[in-house]
Amino acid sequence: VSTSAEDRLRAAGHRVTPQRVAVLEALETLRHGTPDEIHAEVCRHHEINLSTVYRTLELLNEIGLVRHAHLSDRAPTYHSVSGHEHAHLVCRGCGASRSLTRQDLDLSALERSTGFAVDFGHLSVFGLCGECQR
Amino acid sequence: VSTSAEDRLRAAGHRVTPQRVAVLEALETLRHGTPDEIHAEVCRHHEINLSTVYRTLELLNEIGLVRHAHLSDRAPTYHSVSGHEHAHLVCRGCGASRSLTRQDLDLSALERSTGFAVDFGHLSVFGLCGECQR
DNA sequence: GTATTTGCAAAGTTTTTGCACGTGG
């Protein structure tokens, strides 16, 4: 977990606790995860309560260190924003998911015409991949 | 509820029941709704169990008569496909949501480069509207 | 030292499931 993440926490007036650091570490390892999956990953190394995971993810989301998207119809999937911000392209058939950059999916026309600032990291595009279309 | 909807049900080997018709009617009235809201709307005129609403929506989704999107972080929102298929643009600030057509958001480049067939009706784009950016 | 954060247990919300009864075709 980069120092900048800890600075971002402190800058926003929050404390740097082992649990918060552990959640960020788990997200680096997993790349993506539901609250439950993140909890399980953290538990491989530390103790943490599931409620704390929820509260931590909410906080990290608020200060922009993580984003979440709905990759399945059930629990939301969180991912770290430490790398480049990315959206997801998910196949309903096989469940495969790949990252999209702003170059893959150009929203500038939409943003210009609507005046919206799109939350790219939250965006999930569902469909059927080439394989599954048959 | 158009006859074609009933035909679609029968063609897919399902029965046309009053409950299924009522759910489709409720969606015409509401335009959008969570399972709970749809249940409430149906109950204004008929009796129906909430489980049946869930099961019906799942079925209608399967055969393509309705689509759902995640307009909030909680319950999914269903909408009828009887009109034109549309995606949603939702503001996190004020909660306002507007429809998007395929002209508003051109996915042809993405579909060409990835080979995906995008489920446009499921797509929700989140962000901040012009107002809320201030 | 003290305001924030955590763990725990309990409750809240949303969705799914098993099964007996009812019904569309």
Add this chain to the structure above:
DNA sequence: CCACGTGCAAAAACTTTGCAAATAC
């Protein structure tokens, strides 16, 4: 008639909350 669909009640899945104890700073 009878396979499919529904209602009901119970369970499962997911998330939030109140409060006392622990801890970051």
